[in-house]
Amino acid sequence: MERNAPGDAIHLAPRRVAEATRAPAPVRAARHGRRGSLVDRRRRSGMLLTLPALLTLAATALYPLLWTMSLSFQSFSLAVGGEEPAFAGLANYERVLGDAAFWTAIGQTVGYVTVTLTVELLVGLPIALVLHRETRGRKVLRLVVALPLMIAPVVAAMAGKFLFSPGYGLVNEGLAALGIDGPAWFADPWLARAAVLSTNAWLALPFVVLVLLAGLANIPGELREAAVTDGAGRWRILWHITLPLLRPSILIILVIRLADAFRVFDAVYVMTGGGPGSATEVLSTYLYRQMFTRTDFAGGAATSVLFVLVIGICAGAVFLSLRGRRGER
Amino acid sequence: MGMEAGSPHESFYKEKAEQFTAETGIGVEILGVPHDNMHQQFLSDAVAAGGAHDVLMVDQPWVAEFAANGYLASLDERLSDEDRDDFIEGTLDTVSYEGAVYGLPFLVHNQVMYYRPSLLEAAGYDSPPATWEQYREIAAATTDAAAGTFGTMIPGNRDGEVATRFMSYVQQAGGDIVDENLRPAIENDAALEAFAMMQQIQFEDGSSPEGLHDLSAIQGQFLEGKIAMVAQWPYMWAMATDPEQSKVVDDVAVALDPGNPDQVATTFAWGLGVSASSDDQDAAWEFVHWATSGEVLAAKAIEQLSPVPRVSSMEALAAAEEVSEADRAALAVFGESVARSRTMPMTPAFPQYQTAIAEAVSAVMSGQATPEAALRQAQSQMEQAAG
Numbered sequence: 001m002e003r004n005a006p007g008d009a010i011h012l013a014p015r016r017v018a019e020a021t022r023a024p025a026p027v028r029a030a031r032h033g034r035r036g037s038l039v040d041r042r043r044r045s046g047m048l049l050t051l052p053a054l055l056t057l058a059a060t061a062l063y064p065l066l067w068t069m070s071l072s073f074q075s076f077s078l079a080v081g082g083e084e085p086a087f088a089g090l091a092n093y094e095r096v097l098g099d100a101a102f103w104t105a106i107g108q109t110v111g112y113v114t115v116t117l118t119v120e121l122l123v124g125l126p127i128a129l130v131l132h133r134e135t136r137g138r139k140v141l142r143l144v145v146a147l148p149l150m151i152a153p154v155v156a157a158m159a160g161k162f163l164f165s166p167g168y169g170l171v172n173e174g175l176a177a178l179g180i181d182g183p184a185w186f187a188d189p190w191l192a193r194a195a196v197l198s199t200n201a202w203l204a205l206p207f208v209v210l211v212l213l214a215g216l217a218n219i220p221g222e223l224r225e226a227a228v229t230d231g232a233g234r235w236r237i238l239w240h241i242t243l244p245l246l247r248p249s250i251l252i253i254l255v256i257r258l259a260d261a262f263r264v265f266d267a268v269y270v271m272t273g274g275g276p277g278s279a280t281e282v283l284s285t286y287l288y289r290q291m292f293t294r295t296d297f298a299g300g301a302a303t304s305v306l307f308v309l310v311i312g313i314c315a316g317a318v319f320l321s322l323r324g325r326r327g328e329r
Numbered sequence: 330m331g332m333e334a335g336s337p338h339e340s341f342y343k344e345k346a347e348q349f350t351a352e353t354g355i356g357v358e359i360l361g362v363p364h365d366n367m368h369q370q371f372l373s374d375a376v377a378a379g380g381a382h383d384v385l386m387v388d389q390p391w392v393a394e395f396a397a398n399g400y401l402a403s404l405d406e407r408l409s410d411e412d413r414d415d416f417i418e419g420t421l422d423t424v425s426y427e428g429a430v431y432g433l434p435f436l437v438h439n440q441v442m443y444y445r446p447s448l449l450e451a452a453g454y455d456s457p458p459a460t461w462e463q464y465r466e467i468a469a470a471t472t473d474a475a476a477g478t479f480g481t482m483i484p485g486n487r488d489g490e491v492a493t494r495f496m497s498y499v500q501q502a503g504g505d506i507v508d509e510n511l512r513p514a515i516e517n518d519a520a521l522e523a524f525a526m527m528q529q530i531q532f533e534d535g536s537s538p539e540g541l542h543d544l545s546a547i548q549g550q551f552l553e554g555k556i557a558m559v560a561q562w563p564y565m566w567a568m569a570t571d572p573e574q575s576k577v578v579d580d581v582a583v584a585l586d587p588g589n590p591d592q593v594a595t596t597f598a599w600g601l602g603v604s605a606s607s608d609d610q611d612a613a614w615e616f617v618h619w620a621t622s623g624e625v626l627a628a629k630a631i632e633q634l635s636p637v638p639r640v641s642s643m644e645a646l647a648a649a650e651e652v653s654e655a656d657r658a659a660l661a662v663f664g665e666s667v668a669r670s671r672t673m674p675m676t677p678a679f680p681q682y683q684t685a686i687a688e689a690v691s692a693v694m695s696g697q698a699t700p701e702a703a704l705r706q707a708q709s710q711m712e713q714a715a716g
Contacts, residue, residue, distance in 0.1 A: 078376050080399030080605060166540040167550060184540035187485070187695045275487030276541055276695030278688055292369045293680050294714070295394070297376075 065308070071301035078295055092302035102303065104278055105286035106310065112197065112282060113261040113314070117254060119201050124208035124253075129242075131209065132216040142213075149206045157270035160199035164271070186272055189279035196267045196280055204260070208253050215249030216242070251322040255315050262311045283307050330384040330601075330616070331371060334361030337564065337633050338386065338435065338599065342620060345628070349619050355612045368680070375400035375606065383607035384616055387432055389423050389598045390489075394677040396426035402603040405429045407614050415623060420638035423598035423672050432602035433621040435629065437638040439594035440497060440560045441666050442587065443569060445580045448478075448557040457558070457584040461501070461526050464558070464587040468536035471557035481558045482550060483531045485541035485694030492686035494560065496673065497586065497594040498523035506682060506711075507674045513682065513711035515689075516704045522589060524693055524700035531694065541694055552576065560586055560594070563663045567634050570655070583662045585669075593670040598638070636663040681714035 075088035096102050131142055148156070163170050164185040172182025185191045219242065227237050265284035268274060274281040274289075287307065291300035332339040339361055346357040360382065362370050368391055374381045375395065387395065395401045408430055413421065417437070424432035444457050452470035468480025484491040496506055504519025531537045538550070544561075551559045552569060554576040568574045569581045585592040601620055603613040619625060623641035630637040630646045634656050637643065646652065646660065673679060688710075689703035698706070 078398055080378070082398070165546065167538050167546065167555075187539065187541045189695065189697060273487040273687070273691075275688070275691035276485075277487070277692030277697040279695075279697065289684060292372060293684050295372065 068301045068304050071298055072305050074298055076298060078297060088298070092298045093306070095299055096302045096306065101278065101281070101286060105281045105283050108193075108280070109262060109264075109282045109284075110310075110314075112193070112264065113258060116197055116201055116204075116261050116264075117257055119197065120204055120208045120257065121250065121253065123201065124205055124212055127205070128209045128212035128216060129238075132213055145209050146206045148203050151203065153200075153203060153266040154270060156199055156203050157267040160195065160267060161271045163199075164195040187276055189276055192272050192276055192280050196264075196271055199267050199271065200261070200264055204257060208257065211249050211253050212246060215246045219245045247322060251319065254318045254322070258315050258318060259311050262307070262314075283310075330357060330359050330386070331362050331367070331382040332359050332386040333367060334363050336364070337635075341629055341632065345620075345625060349616060353615060353619070355615060357616060371395070371400075375604070378606040380604065380606040380608055382604055383609060383613040385602050385604055387424075387600055387602045389600070389673060390679045390683065392424055392431055392600070392602070393426045393675045393679060395602070396429070396431040397677040400605055401431040402605045402607070402610055402614075403429045403431060404433065404603065404614065404617070407618075408433075412618075415639050415641050417638050417640055417643070417667075419596075419672070420598065422675070423596065424600045424602070426675055432600035433617055434598040434600040434638045435621050435626060436600075436635065437596060437598040437667055438563045438636055438663065439596040439666050439670050440494065440562055440586060441594065441662055442558055442584045443551060443561050443565060444558040444582055444584065445554070445556075445577055446582050447580045457582070458587040459585070459592060460587055461589040465526065465530055465534065465536070468530055468558065469534045472534070472536045474535060478555050478557070479538050479550075480534075480536040480556070481530060482542050482547045482556055483527045483537040483694070484543065484547065485527075485531070485691055486543035486546075487541075487687045487691035488543055489680075489683045489687060490544040491690050492683040493595060493597065493673075495520075495523060495686055495690050497560070498526065500593050500595055500671070501586065501588040501591050503589070503591060505674075506686065507676070511674045511676045513708055513715055515686065515711060516708045520704055521700055524703075526589070527694065528700075541691060554580075563635050563659075564633070566656075566659050566663075583659045585662060585666050591669075592666075594666060596667050596670050596672045598672070630660075634660065636660060636667065676715070678711070678714040678716070682711050685710035685714070 072092050073088060073090075074085045075083070075091065076085040077083035127145060131138060131145065162168075164172075166172055166182065166184040166187075169182075169185075171185070175182040183191055185195045223241050223245075224237055227241055232240070263284055264282055265288070268280050268282055268285050269288070272280045274285045283303070287300055287303050290296050290303055330342075332342065339359060343359050346359060350356055367386070367388070371382070371385050371387075371391070372395075375398070385395075385401070387401070392401070396403075416434075420434055420437045421430055423437055424430055424434050442457060448471045449455070449457065449467060452467065454467050454470070458464040458467050464481070471480040472478065484494045499506060499515070499517075499519045502519035502522040504517045506513065506515045506520075508514040540546075547556075547559050548561060548565055548568075550556045551561070551565075552575045566583065570578055572578050575581070586594045601617040603610050603617060607613045621639075623639045623645070626637040626639045626642040627645035627649075629635070630642055631649045631651060634652070637646075643664065647657070652660070674682075676682075685707040689698070689707040692698035692706075693700050693703045
């Protein structure tokens with residue numbers, strides 16, 4: 001019996017290699033052919049299955065976007081039998097960018113988005129950490145936290161308006177019980193902004209908490225146990241383990257909530273109407289007035305395109321910044 | 330037909346539509362549209378020329394805009410001289426643009442002063458104020474901030490209703506927001522006097538609760554019995570005298586708004602118009618004509634205790650046995666207030682004027698701008714809107 005030296009299985013004689021590879025060759029080729037066609041078929045059926053959704057998306061999102069872009073470069077009259085649409089170049093953009101109210105709205109919107117996202121994360125994280133712990137009544141608390149998700153934004157805005165009302169609002173009643181003279185919330189620019197922001201943050205908090213809870217559930221318990229064994233305290237665990245591993249969840253929250261916060265409308269329209277003065281005017285309410293009070297549809301289209309660009313740039317910057325850091329680790 | 334959802338007009342016409350169908354064989358479907366969405370929805374429908382509504386319930390500020398853009402059909406040739414004569418003088422002006430009639434009004438009204446006689450008497454006044462000076466004095470005398478009762482409420486929220494209130498103040502001081510050619514002219518002494526009066530009552534006297542008030546807050550606080558005098562539309566009379574909605578049922582009266590010196594208030598109207606994109610304008614006209622006829626408007630006035638713009642209807646109202654003496658007195662005030670006042674400027678840019686004025690009032694009443702600066706900015710915005 002021929003003994004194989006170590007490595008024989010690898011270093012085979014050329015004849016044996018040829019035999020070994022020649023015999024199954026047709027079979028392997030056939031297998032490749034079948035696999036290829038299977039992949040192709042799967043790809044085709046996948047495309048067919050997603051085609052209705054893609055077509056729907058194109059009809060409801062892409063087409064209106066392209067149409068809006070087209071309108072933004074035209075001048076036309078809304079009157080029956082009025083001026084036919086004509087190419088207007090950048091005239092609509094010049095008009096919008098030359099309007100001081102647009103810059104007020106854009107500045108206030110960016111400020112609102114920045115503060116609201118910060119507040120939501122700063123408030124949502126401790127709530128998520130508490131709800132993640134194995135404590136009694138956790139399920140009930142999770143349900144309570146999720147309740148605002150079921151409320152329509154306009155209803156929440158109406159409730160907010162009553163809550164912050166100086167004459168009969170619950171907020172000032174509560175402050176009075178503590179011996180504090182409640183302010184006229186909607187008569188002061190900063191307090192009006194705070195009232196709008198807190199109403200919207202209350203609505204968005206359940207989403208933030210639920211995403212963070214899902215992220216916390218994905219952090220392996222062994223990491224925390226190892227850190228505890230190594231003598232790490234709560235803050236070090238939070239800072240060096242929990243937060244870095246929550247980064248994907250925070251990224252999801254930032255990208256989704258950023259676009260959502262930019263579109264804030266209900267709370268501003270119902271609670272302050274953009275006032276006092278124009279202290280709470282945001283891009284959505286500016287756009288609404290431009291379209292339906294000024295009936296400037298071409299200017300409104302230009303504002304919409306600028307609006308999409310601003311959201312896209314901000315969301316892209318957040319996405320790339322957090323994604324880049326993840327890659328660095 | 331598109332009507333304001335939840336309004337008394339919608340419920341009245343929904344109830345009466347069957348009668349119209351029985352008389353003419355024309356079916357009517359009334360589609361409720363929330364007040365805040367009416368302008369946007371009617372505008373979108375008109376731009377698309379979809380003909381979703383044959384008849385539109387139009388607020389007066391939209392009439393000129395819709396007429397100028399060709400969204401409303403002219404009713405000039407359809408309206409007979411007999412009909413024209415039956416409309417109270419000036420009321421057809423509220424639905425006219427550049428000399429042609431684009432709708433028929435079913436309500437022409439303005440704000441009057443609601444007050445609580447017992448509070449005024451307790452403060453030593455046996456009649457409501459006729460001038461701003463008296464108004465300010467009585468408001469201060471009837472204020473008891475510690476008890477949570479105030480003499481009046483000065484509006485300041487950034488909305489269209491507050492803008493219309495400010496327009497009334499300007500007219501009461503002998504001015505207007507436009508000149509005789511309907512060009513913006515809000516930077517005037519009357520507007521400054523209006524702001525001075527509002528600021529004195531709100532900030533110097535403290536006779537109005539803290540905050541930027543809107544119409545619904547003013548209405549709610551008065552019906553709760555916390556305010557001695559407020560300016561409101563005639564529709565509040567039915568609410569104020571209804572025990573289920575009001576705590577001041579036995580202590581409420583109405584008077585003309587105080588003036589400086591003119592006791593007037595800008596009039597506004599609601600009407601019915603025929604959509605230019607309707608494919609059955611004859612049937613639409615027939616309904617509009619019937620719904621604003623003397624008989625139907627008389628029934629509406631008696632049921633809702635509100636003024637209507639037809640002479641024959643008001644005569645029927647005066648003769649109606651079911652109307653109490655108090656109601657009759659209130660209706661007389663509503664009628665006189667409209668008769669001595671003038672209407673809003675009929676220009677397509679009016680909605681933008683309203684927005685500019687609302688922002689100015691809100692800025693001044695929140696202390697963000699001086700009256701001079703706010704009026705200058707409003708004037709500039711209005712001029713831009715006028716083109």
